[in-house]
Amino acid sequence: MPTQPAMSEERVKRIVITLDETGKPQVGAGQRTVTLDRTKDEEVMWVCDVPFRIDFKNGTPFYEDQFDQTHRWSGLARRDLLPSPFRTYEYTINVNGKTLDPQIMIFTG
Secondary structure: OOOOOOOOOOHEEEEEEOOOOOEEEEOOOOOOOOEEEHHHHOOEEEEEOOEEEEOOOOOEEEOOEEOOOOEOOOOOEEEOOOOOHHHHHHEEEEOOOOOEEEEEEEEEE
């Protein structure tokens, strides 16, 4: 009987949220726009030392549109999603009422 492969860390894009000196959320320069390859079943995991909330603005590439410290895995991109290098999904990271607006882009191979 075949077994399911273990979830590979290689397909998980970790977005590390830090706070600047004023408490505003920040992500690394390479994480302002994160691209996910649907053919590799890539997904996102948001990581932060303090409580946070993620809200997608005008549509989400995932099955859910809100995430937080207790639900920080995006899961796979929706199967009905048409991948495009020109379509980005903007979302807001909220930490204690201070926000940052990065993006996610979905493509195939």
